Amino acid sequence: MDFACHDSGGMRLIAVEASRIDAAVAIQFKDRVRELTADGPMRVILDLSQVSFLDSSGLGAVVAAMKQLGDGRRLELAGLTPNVQKVFRLTRMDRVFTIHPAVESLGVGLRDAG
């Protein structure tokens, strides 16, 4: 899976460039996000706007990614598509994560230098 990583405004923006976070790639996802967040800003935003499907394995991998950040660091989500939103809502995990409608609503320019 590919990711586009970009620091701006005190946040690390990680855009998931895959349409599915599911059982086939959950472990890969978790490992890659751990690498991408091994250091860097306290606040990490996972942009899921290109992800049209996430299953319980994917959800678990997102939770694991959050735990991997460690004390004081936050994992927030942005751009949840309808079916991904449904999974977060049905599992009530939408109450656990801060979820932004879109990366744009975070007020950071995509062209800002990190």
Add this chain to the structure above:
Amino acid sequence: MGHAQDHPEAGARPGMLPLTMTFTASALAVRGALQAVKGVLREQALAEEIAGLVEIVLAEVLNNIVEHAYGDEGHGEIDLEMENRGNALAFVIRDAGRPMPGGAPPAGRPQDLDVEPHRLPEGGFGWHLIRELTSGLEYRRLGERNELRFLVPVDGPVTRH
């Protein structure tokens, strides 16, 4: 085009229900099966929202078979049947893996999320999702095979999701 195991044989003309499919119990073949099911639902002009819910349910059911019924014992096969009953889509899923523990599907009770972040669960969501989105869930062990039946409503309660 991908491997044969990723593209299940559909035992029905494209777009026609009932659909019957057999595919390898692997995560990649499950992806292929989900795509095939969605394609058929699109042909049936069923709402995208319904197709989305079907995909969520089937992903959980099928991945459970891959991980638990077959587990480390190599890849078996999964049979899937889908038919349109008008007010619901009816599914029958069969596999030749291990029996379900306790002879019944898990209750899938919601987990306690009111815990410290480092204690949040990373698993155990699947059966809750399945039970939330289906009705008439039945499991039977028939000889050396598992059979799971369920309905995904096409109208009514599903709109609350």
